[in-house]
Amino acid sequence: MTVTYVIDGSEVTGPERFWDVIGEAVNGPGGYFGRNLDAFADCLSGGMGTPDDGDFVIEWRDHALSARALGHEETARYLLAVAGRAHASNQERLHAESARAAEGLGPTLFDRLVEIIRERTGPDTLRLL
Incomplete structure (x- = not known):
């Protein structure tokens, strides 16, 4: 069964807030899923809260707001x-x-995050809404 992690783009006001939002989306309140681009890429490679079989989707809602904040x-x-x-x-x-x-x-940071997600997980994992 596919697990969906939701990023609320309206909550992303800068990189520090992105790390909080993605950490909580994947691992619950106070959760960790990287605090820089390299750590984020490593987390996407598995073992940090995502399913072992890699069957997950990241749904980035209001991504245009994040794109502006991470411009x-x-x-x-x-x-x-x-x-x-x-x-x-x-x-x-x-x-x-x-x-x-x-x-x-x-x-931009937004571009880099999208690229990292697609490179580490495949083109269909990220849904920009």
Whole structure:
């Protein structure tokens, strides 16, 4: 039986809130399902609350609201924060990506999350509503 996890896009006001919303959707109140892009990708690979057989759907309701909240401006802020914690060998790239995002260029956090879901679970797992 397919399990459906619902993300209420109206609750996603930035990346920190996204981590809370997806964690609670999959693992209940206070649940964890990643707190950064790499951890989120790892969680989607299994063993962190989703069915072992991979039979689940992520239904992202009001996704357009999330797309706005996780747009270029927020992406630029996020990448700068990540750069501050990153290994020195990655800082230049992250600063450049942040600058591009600040100019409204390149993928947004929303784009990256959608890509991660589709890459880790398959094209039919994500339903953008």
